[in-house]
Amino acid sequence: MGLPTETEERVRYSETDQMGVAHNKSYFEWFEIGRTEFCRKKGLPYSEIEARGFYLVVVEALCRYRRPLRYDQTFLIRTTMREASSRKIIFDYEILTKEDLGLVASGYTVHIPTNARGEVSPVPAAILGKISAE
Amino acid sequence: MGLPTETEERVRYSETDQMGVAHNKSYFEWFEIGRTEFCRKKGLPYSEIEARGFYLVVVEALCRYRRPLRYDQTFLIRTTMREASSRKIIFDYEILTKEDLGLVASGYTVHIPTNARGEVSPVPAAILGKISAE
């Protein structure tokens, strides 16, 4: 489903914890940045998907942490789409140090499309085709 | 406008930063917990105010930090209402250590009531009377 999208970010001071490294919850915010950029690069910003009445609700999220990131370190969020059907979308992510592309963490999120009332609502082919295009 | 409301909380690990203390942004989340509890104790949960179509938008927020809080420390959020009119509401806050009631931080938030479209919308007397009652 196309090449991975890469987004560059820096660890914010507010993302560190008293262990001196980026806190485990921050990675899930970074995954979200990754899929936002993924959709934008496919030509369909996620804000537009919501504007059309569809929400890609997270039903499962996993992260494996290999090595820590510190304040102000630059890293890449590499995002790929593993699976895309009208009823389920799965994104895979890798977090890499910018300096040497060392693997910091990897993970995935599973999404079920719903409408604004939170009811399962299959994504139309027009949207699906766009975000899953090569 | 009545006695202050006191709410007890503990510093979460995710609220610390690499300096080993609660991060400055967390205090604004705690102020929000304080005004949530203030409204609830007046008999009008903030969720109900929003359900009636009013939003108390923050237009100014200040915090003065006196001494740090550490992970797992218990603290009190003491909330008072300084001013309440149909067009402006001001809350004052103090953060105190639970152990010895030492002043950790103090601050305030200024709110303008709006409707769901973000337009200024005076709070009806019924709502105002309830949250500003002695």
Place this chain on the structure above:
Amino acid sequence: MGLPTETEERVRYSETDQMGVAHNKSYFEWFEIGRTEFCRKKGLPYSEIEARGFYLVVVEALCRYRRPLRYDQTFLIRTTMREASSRKIIFDYEILTKEDLGLVASGYTVHIPTNARGEVSPVPAAILGKISAE
């Protein structure tokens, strides 16, 4: 490894997102509150484990989201220890609505003990015995 620990929390306004529900990252902060309370109830606060020079670094975290939580909803964090050895500790979590004990989410975190320099460092039997006691 003993009975589950239950901790009661409320969804903060700052934990909601524009979908009107608690954001997926918040659950990982709640899991952390859960294991903090778990250790405290075993008589060994996590802050004391760190004071002894041991850090339970998160190497994997997963959450499955069943149904949303809204602002100000009260929920329980039910925490159990699935596995505990000197080199690996696994916690399981359930998030339940307080009202009807409905399952909102479930997940786990895997931890590797390290020293302050981030090197793997087996947890002494004294610590392990305490937090894994029935």
Place this chain on the structure above:
Amino acid sequence: MGLPTETEERVRYSETDQMGVAHNKSYFEWFEIGRTEFCRKKGLPYSEIEARGFYLVVVEALCRYRRPLRYDQTFLIRTTMREASSRKIIFDYEILTKEDLGLVASGYTVHIPTNARGEVSPVPAAILGKISAE
């Protein structure tokens, strides 16, 4: 004290709240990004200031919110140094929409230099000269 530093950011989904706009606490994280970039552009990354044993502890923070920012909107953080002495540093910030440079919010943070133990510790002239240079 020199030209302002400008940093570009986008509103993250996790930074929105159920009002559909960026939450008030996020602005204080953005201010922090602003001063991080300010120090970097002066040739003295804040991480290096901490590596030399100095911490610029926040003792006061204020934000005035003029208009909301929405998910995925691009904005600029404009940071200037208002005051810099060995015992107190004040930064001013403006948040502007990228599109039309409309003022979204403005604020400031006051910092007292401390050592790693949290004791007030005047910043040496070498550090001060660098970050306050024209």
